[in-house]
Amino acid sequence: MSVFARLKAAALDDWNSYVDHAFIRQMEDGTLPEAVFQSYLVQDYLFLIQFARANALAIYKSRTLDDMRIAQTSLNVIMNEMNLHVRLCERWGLSPADLEAAPEHRATVAYTRYVLDCGASGDLLDLHVALAPCVIGYAEIGKRLEPALLANPDHPYREWISEYASDGFQEAAQASIAHLDRLAELSLTEKRFDGLTAIFAAASRLEADFWQMGYDIADERRNHPAGIKPLGA
Numbered sequence: 001m002s003v004f005a006r007l008k009a010a011a012l013d014d015w016n017s018y019v020d021h022a023f024i025r026q027m028e029d030g031t032l033p034e035a036v037f038q039s040y041l042v043q044d045y046l047f048l049i050q051f052a053r054a055n056a057l058a059i060y061k062s063r064t065l066d067d068m069r070i071a072q073t074s075l076n077v078i079m080n081e082m083n084l085h086v087r088l089c090e091r092w093g094l095s096p097a098d099l100e101a102a103p104e105h106r107a108t109v110a111y112t113r114y115v116l117d118c119g120a121s122g123d124l125l126d127l128h129v130a131l132a133p134c135v136i137g138y139a140e141i142g143k144r145l146e147p148a149l150l151a152n153p154d155h156p157y158r159e160w161i162s163e164y165a166s167d168g169f170q171e172a173a174q175a176s177i178a179h180l181d182r183l184a185e186l187s188l189t190e191k192r193f194d195g196l197t198a199i200f201a202a203a204s205r206l207e208a209d210f211w212q213m214g215y216d217i218a219d220e221r222r223n224h225p226a227g228i229k230p231l232g233a
């Protein structure tokens with residue numbers, strides 16, 4: 001059994017709260033309100049900036065060139081992923097500069113800084129476990145939602161689903177699963193597994209909170225049309 005499969009089994013409720021969130025079910029059947037998706041996507045751009053930093057941190061924490069190359073590949077995947085956000089947001093009249101200037105929601109801060117802290121205070125395995133729900137979860141979601149595209153050629157979330165169901169993204173997730181196994185061979189003891197499960201479970205819950213944030217921002221916008229208050233206001 002892979003380390004990822006063990007972590008998922010040990011934190012199954014948290015994992016399912018993420019990959020089977022209402023956001024995903026509404027996306028699958030095409031009923032996800034566009035305002036919710038837009039709110040999520042703007043924050044996701046900010047999220048990816050911080051996750052690029054987390055992968056850069058993984059390069060820094062690496063002791064071997066192989067580990068560095070793997071983190072560099074993940075960093076490239078994230079940088080490419082941001083093109084999707086730029087393309088989709090352009091249709092709403094939002095430029096990359098608008099996205100970068102958007103205030104970070106507390107759910108974005110909570111998740112990204114949690115992962116960065118796992119990397120800063122832990123070792124490379126801690127950091128990769130904290131990063132794992134990101135790429136592996138979206139690959140699982142992309143595969144789950146792919147049949148919805150066959151059923152509906154005009155699916156409103158076709159581009160988003162295609163990105164995460166794509167061979168390139170699926171390969172990145174498989175590489176991440178294999179890399180966790182290699183890292184674990186070097187430094188995973190049974191004693192350490194509970195601590196890693198706690199990191200994995202927390203990151204999965206923070207992913208679930210991230211979907212929820214899309215609804216919360218859309219609600220805040222409806223109730224306060226002047227805009228979201230900047231963080232800390």
Ligand SMILES: Cc1ncc(CN)c(N)n1
Binds near residue numbers: 138
């Ligand atoms: C919140 C979140 N988690 C994961 C991914 C996939 N890289 C993403 N774009 N956004």
